[in-house]
Amino acid sequence: MRPAVSESRQAGDREARSPGRGTLRERESRTGLALISPTVVLVLVLVVLPILWTVVLAFQDLKLIRLRTSGLFGTPTFENFADVFGSPGFWDSLVTTLVYASGGTAASIGLGLVAALALRHGFRGRMLIRASLLLPYVAPVVAATFVWGVMLNPQFGIVNEVGTRLLGWDEPIAFLSERPTALLTVIFFEMWRSFPFAFLFITARLQAAPATLEEAARVDGATPTQVFRHIVWPQLLPTIAVLALLRFIWTFNNFDDIYLLTGGGAGTDVISVRVFEFLISRGDIGAASAQALVLSAVLMVLVTVYYRFAAKDEVA
Amino acid sequence: MAGIATVAAESSAEAGTRPSGPPAGRRWSRTTVETRVLGVLRWVVIAGLLLFTLFPFYYMVLLSLRDLSSLLQAPARLWPTLSELTVATYRDVLAPTESGGQGFLRFMAISGLVALGTVAVTLAFAVLGSYALARLRFPGHRRISVxxxxxxxxxxxxxxxxxxIFFTRVGLRGALPALVLVYVSQTVAVAIYMLRNYFQTVPASIEEAAAVDGADRFTIMRKxxxxxxxxxxxxxxxxxFMIAWNEFLFALLFLVEDRSRWTVSLGLSQLAGSIEIPTTVLMAGSVILTVPIVVLFLATERLLTGGLTAGAEKG
Incomplete structure (x- = not known):
């Protein structure tokens, strides 16, 4: 990492003599700071400051219509929090968010694990199958939600056609506009869209697992399910824990999928969609910020846990 | 070797517990049964997974090629007949609004412009930043990583x-450069993380050799x-590029008011609720939105897979 000794000493001597330039070490840290600072400034201005500003906004009585005229730092008020915490809609929404995040996380990891185990050992065409399984994850969310919306459409969607004709359903199911089907459907969609992430993550861990352990167990007469239960599963557990945390963080805050599938209707009103609704439809900046802040608080706890976890674990 | 030993162990255990069992039972030890069942189950699972993941894409392409009236007559048919096959949907969706189309060609230009701009700016920031994080020691190094x-x-x-609120207030909310800047701030952290990992695998000794030969830091970086x-x-x-092309939320927040600035994602989502536009035409729109991403992804799958686990979810 450092230049050869003779060079560094020479340079150091020269540097020491020329005032204002410092030693090689100092010059290195100056270069480092110069290279990283544009990014740090960008991130501070467009990510960190806005988040701090949300805190200020959450204590303001600010409406979108008055945005251009009103000052941005009015008298602080707790009204937004009183309103938000006082409304039953918020608590319902929090429960919905938790159900959605837990369900989506569990389903996508479960399917990802199954996929990783099925595709574990090499065969011809494995790479192609693997690439195909990753498509839901890379496809644009708007296109994916649109095609699912049409597939589940009660009038001419393929799912209802097959259901009523072949499976003997009495009538088409309105998957995206009825309780509690809508919530189950968005969880199912989340499973479809996110299982590739779990699949990749778990596959990477499986590849790192030493083959000798499993071989030894097999020699000792363990059956395949026993090998999985006692050898593979314990090795995967830390990875799955980190993965679950990561997926939970993202699913908990997911906006796009639900907004595009149901618009937050029929019992799928998660908090992120509520934040958007309060901001755009109602133009209530204060209440939107207050709810975003609640999301941030939950997130902060999860990220801290993740940081503790993942700092030890090399996966992330 | 392992297989023989397993069978031996299994059969002796079985012989101990069930001495009266027929000798043919050996072949049906638990290991054999499980191996066979799992062997079959594995292919069932793989086939099921492929169907599950790929069917929506197939359905997308299928509907984009079918004529609307024949779709409504036979919604369950999973293959197009030659007579109903049409590419008029693509013509409709791509043509500008003045000539009765949906203007997706223009949306694509906007999406492409925004995505390429994001790539250029993000890389400029990320290459410098990740090099610093991988190679140089400076105060605050660890805090910046966190x-x-x-x-x-x-x-x-x-x-x-x-x-x-901020971009509304300063009057730049509809401006594409503002959107690019927001995208850069969202992607630069992941980009730096990925590039830093790569720089760490490149041996520093090559750079040290160049430094011995008298090259300065920037010559070393460039050459x-x-x-x-x-x-x-x-x-x-x-x-x-993929993150920026797929992004929806900020495109919606920033650009929704002016149709001439819609991205493909935004355009599709806004037109999806409309009753006047046939579903098959919009399906052609979603194929157009998806194809560039799928092509890019399949062409570079090996390169990208490592990065995906580092977080394609952002955005």
């Missing part, structure tokens, strides 16, 4: 309110480090 990790985990909905890191930079560029 900051970037936090940014990477931070979901965009939490930034929606303040950024929306040695960058060419060596080109594969990683390229895959990073594709990765950022």
């Amino acid at each position: 900051l970037f990790l936090a940014v990477y985990l931070f979901p965009s909905i939490l930034l929606a309110v303040p950024l929306f 040695i480090t960058l060419p060596l890191a080109m594969p990683a930079i390229l895959s990073n560029a594709l990765f950022v």
